Amino acid sequence: MKDFPWLSVLIALPLVGAVLVSALPRARETLVKQAALAVSVVVAIATLVMASQFDPDGARFQYDEKYWWIKQFGVHWALGVDGVALVLIVLSVILVPLVMLASWSEDDRSGGVDVPAKRSVKTYFALLLTLEAAMIGVFAATDVFLFYVFFEAMLIPVYFIIGYFGGPQRSYAAVKFLLYSLLGGMIMLVAVIWLYPLSNKAVSDGGVGHGTFLFSELTKMDVDPTTAKWLFLGFFVAFAIKAPMVPVHTWLPDAAQQSPPGALVLIVGVLDKVGTYGMLRFCLELFPGASKWATPVVLGFAVLSIIYGAVLAIGQVDLKRLIAYTSVSHFGFIVLGIFAMTSQGQSGAALYMVNHGFSTGALFLVVGFMIVRRRSARIGDYGGVQKAAPVLAGTFLVAGLSGLSLPGLAPFASEFLVLTGTFTRYRVPAVIATAGVVLAAIYILWMYQRTMGGPKAEAVEGMRDLSAREKWAVAPILAIIVALGFFPQPVLNVINPSVKQTLVRVDERDPAPKITGNVAENGARP
Template identity: 85%
Template sequence: MEDFPWLSVLIALPALGALLVGVLPRAGEALVKQVALGVSLLVAAGTVAMTAAFDTGGPRFQFEEKYDWIPQFGVHWALGVDGVALVLVLLSVILVPLVILASWNEADRSGGVDVPAKRSVKTYFALLLALEAMMIGVFAATDVFLFYVFFEAMLIPVYFLIGSYGGAQRSYAAVKFLLYSLFGGLLMLVAVLWLYPLSAKPVGEGGLGHGTFLFSELSTMDIDPTTAKWLFLGFFIAFAIKAPMVPVHTWLPDAAQQAPAGALVLIVGVLDKVGTYGMLRFCLELFPGASKWATPVVLGFAVLSIVYGAVLAIGQVDLKRLVAYTSISHFGFIVLGIFAMTTAAQSGAALYMVNHGFSTGALFLLVGFMIVRRRSARIGDYGGVQKVAPVLAGTFLVAGLSGLSLPGLSPFVSEFLVFTGTFARYKVPAVIATIAIVLAAIYILWMYQRTMGGPVAEGAKGMKDLSGREKLAIGPIIAIIIALGFFPQPLLNVINPSVEKTLVRVDQRDPAPEITGNVAENGARP
């Protein structure tokens, strides 16, 4: 089993599933949904089997594959996962079948608003499977050029999911998403291509051989500091747009407002993590000196994202936009942890990526269920839902409390690690970031009170509670949020070795603990 091409198979399965769904007759919508769900469950089962074989004490990258793809330019089909990549692949494959279940009857309703879908139901599910293949590929790629291919290819299904199945302004939101992403991708492409001649080794007298895009070789290069700074910026800006960070965040609220809820779970829950994953994997390890040079500015933008996203979330009147702005705040926490460059902060940031995916995924699914029932995303159109749909209100409360990092729910652990790890090295950014804790309580509890509490709104009367299918879609996410809130250690055991390797590459060690004056003067007491 050691030589089994796990990752190639896991990429191929949903890609072939998308093709199969695409050729099924349009009239057989039930079959389309069943095939899509079956393929996604098969991919999830395969990923769980692969995860069981992952050795936390073994080599950093495991399940590695390397085949020549474009040998003239040193491009390889090179795959492998370390602990951080593995948990993000797991996040992806767990969410996809749940999204398919949640979207079972809503794929033709344009996100719950009365706008006809431009394309068929089978195209929607084919796009979801194609997106799953690309999500696995982007986290598993260990060739930088291959990573870029997956990074850009993801834009295609997302563009069509928003533009074909979104709300009234879906075309505007889809084009805005595409333009922002293409701009960042162009900068990244320049930086990727620049790496090739830098990696070429001398051959003969004055000649250069072929370069490479393999991460294992690029991460050991010593690049001229000025060049490294330009390359860092090319990668970082692309990842900051994808994350997204303030001030290149404005595509997300528009996309969130227009996209169908199921697709939105994958866009915010998984795709945006490619930005923060890229910072941790490529910015820090390919350009360690430039990363330390840029850290003060990056931390400033991270804190700005944390506070700005939380403040704007409070003032939103649209449920989807509110959750989108909370995500901007959460991504600021992740970036803060990455660039604090301590073991606790980076482990917390990597864990935060997973926890945020489940927490925000739950919120968007539940918001989607509400919109389908009420045909509106406006907060003011709800009220008293807990009296007519108690299960919906209860799960919404748990998902919302996870969004404010309540102790006992999974985001608390990751946020606590980010705070403690950041405070050990950068006290001022950590202290400012704590403002978001208060703001999170305001926007989450106020949202819950306005939608679920109080007298039953006229439009909410007769609202149905969650169906069996909807409970099956949201139940596992709620269970994971609670389980990881009490027992996150299995994921941390997988993540920590990779984080330690990253810190070695950037030549950073955890700060020594501070000793109080009395202890320093009097010595430790027995």
């Protein structure tokens, strides 16, 4: 079955589903929802079947497909996944049907606040399926030009989801998102084009006589240090905007505030991971020397993102903006782990991408349920919700505790690995970054106390608890968060071989324990 074109099929299925959904009568809203959900479930099942055949001890990139696309320019339709790409694709396909289930009612798809116009159901669900195809493609692409195509293609459905289905200031948020993303994409495009003559020379020296954008071939290039630094910056800036990192993060809070809560799960839970995935895959492996050169500065910005995002989260009065700023802080941890250049740090960063997707996804889904009931995202409009809707409050608590990396919940293991892996090589950034853990406890617990605790506010009188549909939408995510909190090893077993390959490419090894006298620093006897 490994010869089956799994990845092409997984990209094609949601695209075909989007076309079919678009062709259904607009008045048949229930049929539209059922068809879109059915397609997303089929994609999820097919992905899990494919993932079950992945061999962590086998070839690095599996389910390879390679066909000429634009032969004159050396562009291939080339797909394949390693462990990191695989777990991110699995994350994507699990979240999409749950988002659709959570967004079943019209109110869930609105911006949630003062949006009177009724939106097109089939347009919304067709855009979600289109976005799913782009997400799978961007993680599966092993041709850099094809990666860029999917990288930019994701902007289209997201722009229309924010701009058409968002809140009162949706146009401003959508345009800001688009401009930031296009700026990063244009910078990266220059770097991608620059790769072609360099690869042409490298491949010609090998006797083939034409350039290429294949990742496997580009890693063999011998680029002079100055050129490599410029190329690294071209890719890194685009990925830093997508991630998002301070100071190019400002599009995210606005997009989060105006986006429909369901779609926001995919924007923050999956799309932003393209930035950190790109750093790990392309920045480090295509330009290893330049990555080492930039590491001190990148670590500084990562720590700044951790602290700055957490501090601003504490002061927010809007639930969606607060969670968006927590994500800025969490992405700082992910970047910190990537550029720590240790196996623990990078494994933790890759695991953090998955765990953050589920943790933030749960938070945004529950916040979306609250907004539907109260018609407001302002923290001050809530209070005492746990008395009116205890199941909703309990779900919010578990999701929030995962956001502060409570031991026993999924993000704890990844955050611990990141800090441990960073500390072995860069102690000062690791120590400063631990302040983010303390600040996370402040903004999560304070948010919970202000919304769920205290006396019952008059506005939440009669607030209904979670429906069966809403429980089905959020329960699988909470189950995964708990399962990965107690037993993350299966995911790490898939991730670790790819991380080792990355470290080999950048010529880095884990620091050996320092020995003082007869006792090692870590407490073990030599």
